[in-house]
Amino acid sequence: MDPNARKLFVLDTNVLLHEPLAVYSFKEHDVVVPMTVLEELDQIKDRKRDVSRDARVAIRTLENLLGGATPEEIVAGVPIEARDNQPDVSGSLAIFPDHQIHSPGQSLPGDHNDNLIINAALHLQQTLAPRQVVLVTKDINMRLKAKGAGMELVEDYRTDQLIDDIRFLTTGFRQFEGNFWDKLGECNTEMVGRHTHHKLPRSVLADEPLFTNQYLIDEDSDFCARVAKIDDETVDLIDFGRERLMHLDAWGIRPRNIYQGMALQALLDPDIDMVVLTGPAGCGKTLLAMAAALETVVERNQYEKVIVTRNTPEIAESIGFLPGTEEEKMAPWLAAITDTLEVLHKHDENPTGSMNYIMEKANVQFKSVNFMRGRSIQNSFVILDECQNLTASQIKTIITRMGEGSKLVCSGNLAQIDSNYLTAVTSGLTYIVERFKDFEGSANVFLNGVQRSRLAEFAEERL
Known part of the structure; x- marks a missing residue:
């Protein structure tokens, strides 16, 4: 891959605290960890909080990747070895000595660690242009500061996010408009033990996202069922009915x-x-x-x-x-x-x-x-x-x-x-x-x- 086409991601400390193995998440692109981030991890690793464990895991991960390299190789970048669950990793990892840079015309005051990390990203952006340099941080205020200081690409760490918006989170049930049975033609119904099972063609609910043990209800009838099994051709539903569920009793509590x-x-x-x-x-x-x-x-x-x-x-x-x-x-x-x-x-x-x-x-x-x-x-x-x-x-x-x-x-x-x-x-x-x-x-x-x-x-x- 053309070196200029490979992005360079500069990681903030909170990214490594949030995901200690984050360096493996950037595939073919390169990763830089400023020296200030290592200093912050060192201060956090001995605290009596859960976050200290994440700091120690992040430090051990960096040690495993960089431990055998020379100082010159660490600054230039050491190839990240692919893992079994992440075989497409082919970038490099480097430690950047940000305490050595000094560009007063374009830097923030160096009295705060966030400013030092932003300055490092700005320095890399200037010296490596036209290559894309991206500052990655979960700190909203730091993203605003970096943008205001002249950083062109600033991102949140989203690799571990399963959904983009909480509104898309699975609710565990699906509610249909009108009467559910009006949407169906024929179905196969049988008794299995105490429960009534309906087997429907999968094509009838092809537009609906279905999951095992997802509940299905409608607006105009007593219908309430739970998905028992799904395959490419059929959907097996356990029919409970609203009235039956509304009369459940647990320790004197009813729905x-x-x-x-x-x-x-x-x-x-x-x-x-x-x-x-x-x-x-x-x-x-x-x-x-x-x-x-x-x-x-x-x-x-x-x-x-x-x-x-x-x-x-x-x-x-x-x-x-x-x-x-x-x-x-x-x-x-x-x-x-x-x-x-x-x-x-x-x-x-x-x-x-x-x-x-x-x-x-x-x-x-x-x-x-x-x-x-x-x-x-x-x-x-x-x-x-x-x-x-x-x-x-x-x-x-x-x-x-x-x-x-x-x-x-x-x-x-x-x-x-x-x-x-x-x-x-x-x-x-x-x-x-x-x-x-x-x-x-x-x-x-x-x-x-x-x-x-x-x-x-x-x-x-x-x-």
Whole structure:
């Protein structure tokens, strides 16, 4: 390839923190890491946060690629060896000594690391013209500064994004206008156990994106079904019906709308190993998950215990100063779960006594995400709450802990991300929704509509 046709990508520190193996993502193009980025990684690698692990992985990746090269080769660029899952990588990796450049006429003040990285990109843009030099950063303000300073090409790191806009995220169901059956000619219907199955020609729904365990509903009839199997010729649907779903009961909780009905059906189905619940605040994610957990553990004896965990911001520094056992330390973070238990037992003669009895009967355990690595969780109903603040690798850690006979429920609201390093399209919750949409052992439901109160509903719509 013509050297001038190969782009040169200058990486900011936050790119390597977001994706430590990002240097492999630029295919035939070349990658430059300024010396200032290495210094920032060195400062971050010893912090007591999850981001420090990413910094160490990024440093080890650079060491593996550059460790055997001479200083001259590192500055000129060392070829990046292709990997099994990325065979089309053929560019080079270089370390640029940005602290040695000095061009006061075209540079920003060198009193800030962001400015030093921008200056390095500007210097490379000037000296390597007409070759395209691209500054890659996830910092919006830094992109604006670079543009204002004269950088022609500035981009966000989007290689790991499965969707471009959160509006395109799979909802887990498909709603048809009018009556679903009016769209069909003939179908093959048969009883399989307790369920009615419809086999339809795939051509009838050729224009519809279909996934395994996706729910199908319409506007004008009682129709509600779930996709059981898909092939090139047929679609196998399990017919539930709206009325049946609306009369499901879990620990005294019944659905208030069809979206909650679909979610509760997935939560109570022993053949589904993972359920992902998304939706606005107050749509019933935690309530339905906890009600299904108690129903399946206490009443149906399908699982032995309930494990509740969630992301805990700054947990590595603050959990040690909270009194008590791990469960007691986690209590402030999991107040939403105890609030839900109070709702489920508010009409009991002795609500506090009922809660304590049920927590012991269902063996409800509160665990920190930090202590999940290395475990194998068997025969448990696991609720991962508020997982919009987890990265894809953190959620992978939890999912790979699930052993035989366990069910995992991941819930979160992508509008309430608190992490400085995540957006709605890069959240681990978005990853699992998109990655698992074709997996026969998982289901995803977007709970449309706020059921908490009319005040919460008005606030969700208008604020």
